[in-house]
Amino acid sequence: AQSVAQPEDQVNVAEGNPLTVKCTYSVSGNPYLFWYVQYPNRGLQFLLKYITGDNLVKGSYGFEAEFNKSQTSFHLKKPSALVSDSALYFCAVRDGNNQGGKLIFGQGTELSVKP
Amino acid sequence: GAVVSQHPSRVICKSGTSVKIECRSLDFQATTMFWYRQFPKQSLMLMATSNEGSKATYEQGVEKDKFLINHASLTLSTLTVTSAHPEDSSFYICSAISRTNNEQFFGPGTRLTVL
Numbered sequence: 670a671q672s673v674a675q676p677e678d679q680v681n682v683a684e685g686n687p688l689t690v691k692c693t694y695s696v697s698g699n700p701y702l703f704w705y706v707q708y709p710n711r712g713l714q715f716l717l718k719y720i721t722g723d724n725l726v727k728g729s730y731g732f733e734a735e736f737n738k739s740q741t742s743f744h745l746k747k748p749s750a751l752v753s754d755s756a757l758y759f760c761a762v763r764d765g766n767n768q769g770g771k772l773i774f775g776q777g778t779e780l781s782v783k784p
Numbered sequence: 785g786a787v788v789s790q791h792p793s794r795v796i797c798k799s800g801t802s803v804k805i806e807c808r809s810l811d812f813q814a815t816t817m818f819w820y821r822q823f824p825k826q827s828l829m830l831m832a833t834s835n836e837g838s839k840a841t842y843e844q845g846v847e848k849d850k851f852l853i854n855h856a857s858l859t860l861s862t863l864t865v866t867s868a869h870p871e872d873s874s875f876y877i878c879s880a881i882s883r884t885n886n887e888q889f890f891g892p893g894t895r896l897t898v899l
Contacts, residue, residue, distance in 0.1 A: 705890075712790075712877055712892035713828075759827065763888075771818060772879070772888060776827045 671696040673762050673775035681781045682750045690745040690758050690778045692734075698766030702743040704734055707757045707777075716758075719743060720765065730754070750782045786812045788880050790891040797868055798899055804864045805894045807878030812889075813858035814880035819851075822875040822893075834861050858883065868898040 717728025834855035
C-alpha cells in the first residue's frame with residue numbers, strides 16, 4: 670500500500686523568507702512524487718514532479734523539491750516566499766511500477782505568507 | 785497543456801434527489817479517470833477508479849450504488865450521486881490519465897450542496 674504524510678497542518682512564513690513544506694512517502698514500487706497547490710474553491714494546480722533522474726526538481730512559480738530516497742522524503746521549497754503563495758499544498762505519490770495506478774494524497778499543508 | 789473540465793461547477797439540490805456530474809478530457813483521450821471528494825480544508829479522498837468500457841473500482845467504504853460512475857467514452861466520465869443527503873455535500877474532483885503520455889490531469893472541481 671502507498672501513503673503520504675505531511676506532518677504540518679500549517680506553515681507560517683514571512684514574505685521574502687525561505688519556505689519548506691514537508692512530505693514523506695511510502696510506496697512498494699518506484700515512487701512517482703508530485704506537488705500540487707490549491708486555492709480556495711478551486712481545483713488542483715500541478716507544481717512539479719519527480720519520476721527519475723536528478724533528485725532536485727524545479728517546478729512552477731519558483732518552487733523546487735528534493736527527492737531523498739534514504740529518508741523517503743520529498744520536501745517542497747522556495748527560496749523567497751510571496752504573499753500570493755498562500756494556499757493549500759498537497760504532496761502525492763503514485764506507484765511507478767503500476768501503469769495508470771492511483772495517486773494518493775497527503776492531508777495537505779496550509780501555507781500562510783505574511784507581508 | 786491538457787485540460788479536464790467538469791460540469792456543473794456548482795450545484796445545489798434538495799435531499800433525496802440525484803445529481804450528475806460530468807468530467808471531460810477536452811484535448812486528449814483518457815484511459816483511466818478517477819473521482820475524488822474533498823471536505824473543507826481536508827485532503828482529496830479517492831472514491832473510485834474508472835476505465836473506459838468497464839465497471840468502476842470503488843475504494844473501501846464508498847457505496848457503489850450511491851455513487852454511480854459511468855465511463856462511457858475515452859473523453860467522458862460521469863458521477864451520479866443518487867438520493868443525495870446533506871452529508872454528501874462536498875467538493876468533487878475528477879482526474880484523467882492521458883492515453884498518450886500517462887500524465888494525470890485534474891478538473892476544476894464541482895461544489896455539491898445538498899439542502
